[in-house]
Amino acid sequence: MGEPESTYEYIVRSFQDAGEEKHAYYEFYKEINALEDICDLEVDVLTDIISADYDEVIPTVDGILFLINPLKIEEFEFFEISIPIINSAKRNIPIVVIFYDKNGILPLITNDILESMWLNYPDLEVFINLSPKKFHQALECLSLAMIAAETPLNIENAWLRFPIFIELANEYFKEQNYYYAARAMKKAAIISEIYNNSEFMIHYEQAAFTFSKINLFLEASEIFNKFDKRKAIDFKKLYHRAMITEGNKLFNNGDYELAASQYESAAQWASIELEDKKLVNDCFKLAINSFISACKVENAFSILERLPHEETSGILSEVSEKIVDAAEYLSSNGELESARDQLYYSINEYQREGLYEDLKIFEEKVIEILIKLLEQKINENDLYAAKNVHDEIENIWETFEVEKVDIDNQLEKLIKLLLEELNFGMATILINKLNSLELKKELTEFSVNIEEKNKKLKKKEIDEYIQHGVDVIQDFYDAEENIIVEMNSQKIEESNEYIKKDDFLKAAQIIKNHSIFLKDIGKEEAGNQILIKSLDILIEGNLFDNFFEFYSDLKDETKKNYLIRIYPLFIEKLEQLRAEKDFTNREKIFEKSNIIFRNQQLYEKSREINKLFIKQIKKEALKIVEIESNLSGIEKSNELRKKIHIIAAAYLDVEKFKVNFDKIYKKIAEIYITLEDFSSAQTFSDKIENKTFKNEIHKKLAKVETSKAAIKTKKAKESVKTEILKEKLSLIKKKGRDAKQDQENEMKQRTGLKRSYFKDALEFVKKQDFDKAINAYKESVIKLNKIKKYNLAGVSLAVASLLLIKNDKIDDLINLMKDIKEKFSKSGNLLFETFPFTLIEYIIDLKKIEDEPKLKEALSYLEYLPMFEEEILVLYDFLGKKIEKEEKSEKTTLDTGEIAKLRKEINLLAKNIEKNPQDIAKRKLMKRDYWNKAIEELINNNLQEASLIYLNAFERLADKKLLKYAAVSLILGTLIQIYDTNVQFAKSIFADHTKEVLNFNVIEETLPEIQFMKYAFIAYEEDLQDLIQISINHLIDKLILFEPEITFLRTLLGEEIIKDKLEESTLIKKPKHIKIELDSINSNLQQKVGDIKRDFKDFFAKRKAMKKRYYDEVLLLLKNKKFTEAANKYLE
Structure with missing residues (x-):
């Protein structure tokens, strides 16, 4: 604690850690050695000392450390305010104060500060000018105090505090403040012992004596425990005697329960500290006596269990009369139930110990108290409790040999009260318990009279109640009928308003909701009749989906008659569905219609619905193939045809009702002809019955097959040519990359031969006299070929070809290539294998098929050749590219x-x-x-x-x-x-x-x-x-x-x-090593076989799920024994 900023800075410098920020403090963790102990400390630095809730914070800490700059008055004032708050805690919290100024050494006299603090605050320890590096000293001091539950003491300067503690002890003693005097003297004795002072024993005895003056015998005993065990035990006995004296005071003041607890505590303490059995037993006896006096015999008996068994019987015999007196005392105060419970506890305990003579006293007393309790419960009119008390009396009489007492008077009162409450069963049981026969007879007659009287009253009451109920129900029924009639009229009128607006669904929903309401109030028939009105509205509005939904709520016995009545309108509305564009919806309506009519065994009407349905399916099938002239359309149409066959076979007489599909077959055949699937087209043509349709299809087939043969021949030629060009392009790309790598070297060669071979040609190119330039390049091809510079010859040939292409002289280029081939073919010239030669042949092929994009791409590969600037200008001009002049830039260095x-x-x-x-x-x-x-x-x-x-x-x-x-x-x-x-x-x-x-x-x-x-x-x-x-x-x-x-x-x-x-x-590995490797591989494979077998089901299930997406095609290839293609598919 202290000024938050400087305190936090001090701790961070000490721990070399920024800590973890919490809500109102910084949290640090530090391990400290405190003599032989290792302490893991959580050190919390408050960040807001003004608004912190100290009442909540202080009780949770084990020690407090203040960091104060005494030069700042506000910091010292905060310390002085905090001390009373800390001292108000229910336990002693060790406090250490560090006086520190971050700007340097404090300009104060150290001894004066220490003396002032030790005199005014003797329970805390002070460190002055303690740097963050030595902060562990303060933590060690605080840790030792927390471990020993003592006030902190800095051993290094403890000798300075000795005279101060002596002075404080004397001062406190004079003021008769013996507690603080003893603490000060004990601290002085500790310091004296640390520094081996010969008088340290005297100081300890003085401290112990002072503690004993205020009856703090345990503190005095603790002091002597180190060096004089006898005196330590004497002080413990004094402490025990003080505890007994305190118990006696409580007993004499009538606080029997507190006195018993005090005696019990004294016994337990003596058993641990003094090990004197007689002393312990005497204390327990005093506790037993006190608990009985407090009417808590159960507590007394629990103490008995701790005493030796041989003493238990004697103690019980001694206290039996006292227990009876306690019960009598409770009884006299009207606490009959408590008295009864005390006696029950006693009976149980004495019976267990076999003290039957003493037991009789309790049995007689408990009967006496139970009779009083019975009378009390009868007077309180608590009849069931009274019956239970009587049962207890009966139970004691049956269990123990106790003389029965006549309780007929009490029972008579209880029986009469029970009969008045009409509890004849319980009254009869108690009548049988009476001793007096005359009283039994009298009460039996009384019971019969009461019962007869009750029956007459009950019958009259029931008759009146029934008649009243009938009258009320009749009135309700009449009113309800009138209300329902009026409500029906209102709902129908409201519904008609929506029908006028063509909102049939809203109109039907109003009636349906009213129907539900009537059913909910129990008017099932009325609700059913009004629901029929709702169904009529839905059919009128062609709302079939809603009709089927509402129809399911109609009573089963009403459904058939309703469908017979509505059928003419229903079939009419189904015919109108032709205008509905959504065939799926129409299909659903027809299927549901068929189901509801067949469920009511209206088979003839169902057949008419299916005939109408088939007509609409046929129309839809034809419509699909007319719109979708592809395989998908055919497949959909075929599905609809299958549906027609299924419906006809299931619900119609197939012999009498035949369906003609000629228009559909004709359209499908035409689609197959378009798709060039002549076999399928012929199949559907054969199904057509109409001869005109069939002849049209045959003519179209013949015409298409004739033209197809010619197209196939043309495509085959183009395909072969395209494949050849692809192969050439691949070769060119490969050779082009090689050429690019050799470009720099070949450029050096060309530059060296420039004057002898290329000077004239380049001059003609500059003047754009391309014909002369071409001739000059031809001559260089021949010369370079002779000196076996085949690549350079190829470059010259490529430049000549570029000039010819630029001037659109493709025929001249073809002739040039032909001449070159003829001239050098006999000698097996290597010129034909060079990249430029291959590229020119490819360019000629592209020019022939007029593929301009690929031609420009092919010409761009000329850039890979070692060309002079004049030649590059020509190439770039033809390709429409700008020449980029290379600027030699100096190497830049990045910062x-x-x-x-x-x-x-x-x-x-x-x-x-x-x-x-x-x-x-x-x-x-x-x-x-x-x-x-x-x-x-x-x-x-x-x-x-x-x-x-x-x-x-x-x-x-x-x-x-x-x-x-x-x-x-x-x-x-x-x-x-x-x-x-x-x-x-x-x-x-x-x-x-x-x-x-x-x-x-x-x-x-x-x-x-x-x-x-x-x-x-x-x-x-x-x-x-x-x-x-x-x-x-x-x-x-x-x-x-x-x-x-x-x-x-x-x-x-x-x-x-x-x-x-x-x-x-x-x-090269030796055979032995190879065998070892193979054995290892085989072993691994065998191990993996087991894993695969274990995971087979899961793995195979995953493959099955992926079959359609990945494996259908490859499985078909395997089936057709196309293993190479299948292998490639697996790799993909």
């Missing part, structure tokens, strides 16, 4: 703030990458199809081949929308290029591949792992090793990777080398 921002963004992205167990399992399943070869090349350190396979897998997976796995392939392929070539080349590879994927921006936003690469490129370009390490570690942790891939990424961090992994993985 610390920018690097920190990048690090934060990288960590945030990493958190957003999801890595689920099902994704890991799926990638393992896909491993063979996409990554096996790449991993093999990675292990063998063939990094370029591995990168190429990963990048190719990226495109395939992106096409199949398997984006998460595509991202892994793209990242790995790019990182391999960073490691094996350089970051700029890797960045261009990344850009080229992502450019080829549609909607890549959407994919990038969806997958944070793709966005990750932007930061990886920055880290490598700026050579920020810290960011490189963070990025790679996040990728290892978050991507779904196989072990060789993780090993490669660790290589990027400089942790291990792939070749080491290769050497380790390619070691």
Whole structure:
């Protein structure tokens, strides 16, 4: 406690902990060594000392510590105000005060402060200028005081307090304030003992003597307990004698129960502290005597159980007369029930101990008291209680050998009262208990007269009550009938108002509600009749759904007659349903109509309803195939036809009633012809009976089949061509990537040969004299081919082809390619296998089929060739692209703030990458199809081949929308290029591949792992090793990777080398080792077989639930023995 801000700051500095903020305080936990004890303390610092409820807070604490700056008067005043509040608690709470100024040493004389505090507040301890580092000293002092339940004492300066305690003891003693004098002397004795003063025993004796002056013998005994056991016991005996004296005072004042409790406490205390059995037993006897005097014999008997059994009988014999006197005392005060209970307790106890002579006194006395109690209950007219008391008297007479007393007078009064209450049963029982025969006869006659009189009165009362009830009921019935007639008229009028507004449902609901009301009041028939009116309204308004609902409430015996009456109107309204657009609703109405008529055995009327229903189903079936000219429409129509057959077979005479479906069959056949399912079309054509319809279908079939053959031939040719072009495009992409890698090297070669081979051609291109330029490029092709520069020859051929395409001379291009092939074909020239040559052939094919988008895409691959600026200008002009001039920029250095921002963004992205167990399992399943070869090349350190396979897998997976796995392939392929070539080349590879994927921006936003690469490129370009390490570690942790891939990424961090992994993985194992491994695998498999068998049912149930979604197609392939296709489906 103390000024909250400085106190909190002091504790935080001491504990090096900010604590936990609660509602009105800060909570700290600290472990303190207090001599040999270890204390776990909860230290609470009040944050609001003004409004704190100290009456609630102080009783809950074990010790209080004040932190006060004595230079601030308000803080000391708060301390002085708090002390009386603390002292008002019901227990002593140890207090320690620390005088401390956070600004430095207090400019006060320490001894003066200590002396002043010790004199004015002798029960607390004071520390001055105690720094936060030494705060544990105050806590240890307080902890020792709490453990010992004593006032706190600082051992280090206790010698200073000794003369003060002596002075205080003398002062208190003079003022006869012996309690405080004894405490002060005891504290002085403790200090004296700590410092081995030879007089410490004298001080203890003085303290004990002072305690004894105010009868605090236990405190005095506790002092001598350490060094003089005899004196300690003497003081305990004095304490015990004081307890007995206190009991005697209470007894003499008539407080018998309190005196008994005091004697009992004295006995229990003596049994624990003095171990003097005689003293204990004497105390218990005094307690027994006091409890009997207090009329609490049950308490006295409970004490007896604690005494030796051999003494029990003697004590009981001694107190028997006293117990009877106590019962008499209670009886004389009118407490008859209490007196009875005391005697019952006594009888039970004495009977158990076998004291039968003494028992007779209690038996006679209890009979006497019970007779008085019987008279009391009769006078109070509490007849049932009186009967119970009589039963108790009878029970004692039967149980014990007690002389019976004549109680006929009391019973006579009780019997007459019972008869007046008409309780003949209980009165008869008591009459039989009477001793006097004459009295029995008299009371029997009295009982008969009372009973006869009661019967006559009861009969007259019942007759009058019945007649009155009949009259009342008749009046109610007449009034009720009139009210119901009037209410019916009102409700019908109200309903008619809604019918005029065409609100038939509201009108019917009013009548229905009235019907429910009538039934609820018991007018079942009236309610049923008015409900019929409601049904008529619903049929009139074509509200069939509501009609069926209301109809179910009609009484069963009324339903049939009602349906016969309403049938003409009902069938008319069903015919009007043709206009209803919702066929499902019409179907439901007809089905329910059929059910209600058949339930009442109106079969003929039901047949007419079904005939009408069939007509409407036919109409709906034809309507569906006319609107939905597809397989779905046919399926729906067929379902309706099946329904017609079911209805006809179930409810109609099939021989007499036949349904014609020619229009439906004709329309279905036409749909199948459109869908080119001629077999199904022919099937439905055969079902048509109308010859005109059938001839029309046959003509359409013949016409469509003729044209189909021609279309099929054309499609086949186009399909083959498309497949060839796809294969060429795949080859071009692969060769294009190789060409891009060699671009820089080949550009150097072309630059070296520029003057000899390309000077004239480039001059013609600049002048846009393309014909001469083409001829110059042709010559360079021949020259370069001769010196075996096949790739460079291919580049020249590609530029010549570009110029021809730009001038729209496709025929000249075809002829040029033909000439080149003829010129070099005999020598098996390698020119034909180069990327430029393959690309030009592909461009020619695209030009032939006039596929402009793909043509432009193919021409864009020319960028991978080592072209001069003049040539690039021509290409970009044709493609409509702007040339981007490369500006050599100096390497920028990021400052610390920018690097920190990048690090934060990288960590945030990493958190957003999801890595689920099902994704890991799926990638393992896909491993063979996409990554096996790449991993093999990675292990063998063939990094370029591995990168190429990963990048190719990226495109395939992106096409199949398997984006998460595509991202892994793209990242790995790019990182391999960073490691094996350089970051700029890797960045261009990344850009080229992502450019080829549609909607890549959407994919990038969806997958944070793709966005990750932007930061990886920055880290490598700026050579920020810290960011490189963070990025790679996040990728290892978050991507779904196989072990060789993780090993490669660790290589990027400089942790291990792939070749080491290769050497380790390619070691040839000995047969013995292989056998051991196989045995281990077999053992694991056997163990898993058991697990699979145990989980078979659950696992199979899950597969069955997924059958329709995942397995139907593959099961059909297995059935048709198409195992390869089935295997691929399983892998998917």
